[in-house]
Amino acid sequence: MAKNKLLLVFILISNILYGQSDLKFTNISEMKWEIDYQVYLKMKNDSSYTFDIRQLFHIREYPSDTTVDFIFYPVNLGKEYINNLAERTGRDSAVSEQATYKTLWGALHESLGGGWVHFINCMLYSLETQQLDLTAPLMKRPATQWKPDPITDTYQRTKKWEYYIPVDQKLAIKEYKLRIKRNEPGDLRNIPGEYIELFKSTNNSDYIKYIENEEFKLVAKIDLVKIILGANFLGEIQIDYIRNQVLNSVRDYSANRLPSILVFDEFDAAAAISLDLNGYRLESLAFKSSANLSTELIEERRKEINRVIEDINIYNQNSFRRQLLNYYK
Numbered sequence: 001m002a003k004n005k006l007l008l009v010f011i012l013i014s015n016i017l018y019g020q021s022d023l024k025f026t027n028i029s030e031m032k033w034e035i036d037y038q039v040y041l042k043m044k045n046d047s048s049y050t051f052d053i054r055q056l057f058h059i060r061e062y063p064s065d066t067t068v069d070f071i072f073y074p075v076n077l078g079k080e081y082i083n084n085l086a087e088r089t090g091r092d093s094a095v096s097e098q099a100t101y102k103t104l105w106g107a108l109h110e111s112l113g114g115g116w117v118h119f120i121n122c123m124l125y126s127l128e129t130q131q132l133d134l135t136a137p138l139m140k141r142p143a144t145q146w147k148p149d150p151i152t153d154t155y156q157r158t159k160k161w162e163y164y165i166p167v168d169q170k171l172a173i174k175e176y177k178l179r180i181k182r183n184e185p186g187d188l189r190n191i192p193g194e195y196i197e198l199f200k201s202t203n204n205s206d207y208i209k210y211i212e213n214e215e216f217k218l219v220a221k222i223d224l225v226k227i228i229l230g231a232n233f234l235g236e237i238q239i240d241y242i243r244n245q246v247l248n249s250v251r252d253y254s255a256n257r258l259p260s261i262l263v264f265d266e267f268d269a270a271a272a273i274s275l276d277l278n279g280y281r282l283e284s285l286a287f288k289s290s291a292n293l294s295t296e297l298i299e300e301r302r303k304e305i306n307r308v309i310e311d312i313n314i315y316n317q318n319s320f321r322r323q324l325l326n327y328y329k
Contacts, residue, residue: 028041028042028043028044028259028272028283028284029042029043029044030042031270031272031284031285031286032286033053033269033270033286033287033288037052037053037054038050038051038052038053039051039053039056039261039270039286041258041259041261041272049258051261051270053263053270056261056262056263056270057073057074057192057260057262057263058262058263058265059073059262059263059264059265060265062308062311062312063311063312063314063315066315067189068189068190069116069189069190069319069323070115070116070117070190070316070319070320071117071312071315071316072116072117072120072121072190072191072192073117073260073262073273073280074121074124074192074260075121075260075262075273075274075275075280076257076258076259076260076274076275077121077122077125077250077253077274077275078274078275078276078281080276080277081114081118081275081276081277082250082253084113084277085112085113085250085251086251088111088113101236101239101240101243102236102239103231103239104227104231104234104239104242104243105119105187105231107239107240107242107243108122108123108242108243108246111243111247112246112247112250113277114275114277114279115279115316115317115319115320116187116190116316116319116320117275117279117280117316118275120190120191120224121275122246122249122250123224123227123246124220124221124224125249125250125253126245126246126248126249126250127216127219127220127223127224128216128217128220129216129249129252130216131245131246131248131249131252132242132245132246132249133245134163134165134167134223134226134227135163135167136241138237138238138241139163139164139165139238139241140162140163140164141158141161141162141163141164154233157175157178157233158233161230161233164230164233164234164235164238165223165226165227165229165230165234166226166229166230167226168204169202169203169204169206169207169222170203170204172199172225172226172229173199173200175229175230176188176199176200176225176229179229186228186232187228187231188225188228188229191224191225191228194221195221195222195224195225196225198218198221198222199221199222199225199226202222207219207222210222227242259272259274259283259284260272260273260274261273264305264308267287267301267304267305268287268288269285269286269287269288269301269305270285270286270287270288271283271284271285271286271305272284272285273309278313278317279309279312279313279316279317280309280312280313281309282305282306282309285302285305287301
């Protein structure tokens with residue numbers, strides 16, 4: 001059965017076609033990057049938005065010089081992916097309701113499809129919208145005086161956790177440090193460094209203030225790290241809860257969310273990027289001081305950026321394939 005599933009995944013991967021973006025899917029009608037560090041966006045419904053380039057996610061890692069298994073960017077989910085997910089979950093709902101899951105990754109991958117970047121982006125969205133609550137009743141550990149005999153490593157590491165995920169910042173950072181000390185980062189390697197730094201520099205008081213000030217994007221980044229830290233300690237009930245909340249949030253995903261703007265520093269370009277079935281898709285580009293660039297140079301850079309995105313998608317697919325081979329050995 002496992003081999004059949006693996007073969008099916010390989011067939012799907014081998015059928016993926018990478019090419020230049022089909023911009024008919026975007027809601028953007030105009031995008032400009034002026035010299036005042038502002039990216040200006042005009043949508044097809046005539047609404048306009050401004051982004052400060054200094055506050056956007058900057059792309060500095062490429063497949064040729066990265067040390068992580070997956071290259072992850074926080075981007076919106078594309079219409080094609082959302083529509084496919086709705087069809088898939090509707091078609092497979094009866095099977096999914098009867099299924100049991102041993103790992104969080106396995107549960108969400110079976111339902112969400114895609115790879116690691118889909119898993120993380122969907123998780124982030126459910127946290128940002130507060131549909132996934134790490135302190136929900138099903139996530140709370142039962143109070144007990146029971147101790148294993150002999151005392152296990154898992155018991156020692158989790159005995160002070162109130163929830164199945166280390167919600168308390170002090171305990172979460174303690175678990176993080178233990179992972180690093182033992183050289184067992186696991187999937188922490190594939191979380192953006194800025195998320196890790198935010199997590200490490202946030203104490204419990206700061207964390208509570210973020211929640212009180214409704215800074216849910218910051219809270220989501222921190223909680224994402226906590227989920228990865230606690231993923232191996234989840235039971236089937238908790239895995240199923242997280243899976244259901246993530247699926248519910250993605251089903252309700254708003255196609256009217258503002259586009260995700262990322263900056264390619266090497267090319268002085270700001271790019272609107274979404275996540276489709278196969279990976280990242282370029283929707284629109286704006287070059288810094290484009291009036292000073294020739295038409296030929298703009299087209300050359302556009303092609304280069306498309307090639308970078310293509311390379312990133314292939315790199316992620318190959319990493320995913322290697323992990324599947326290890327999983328199904």
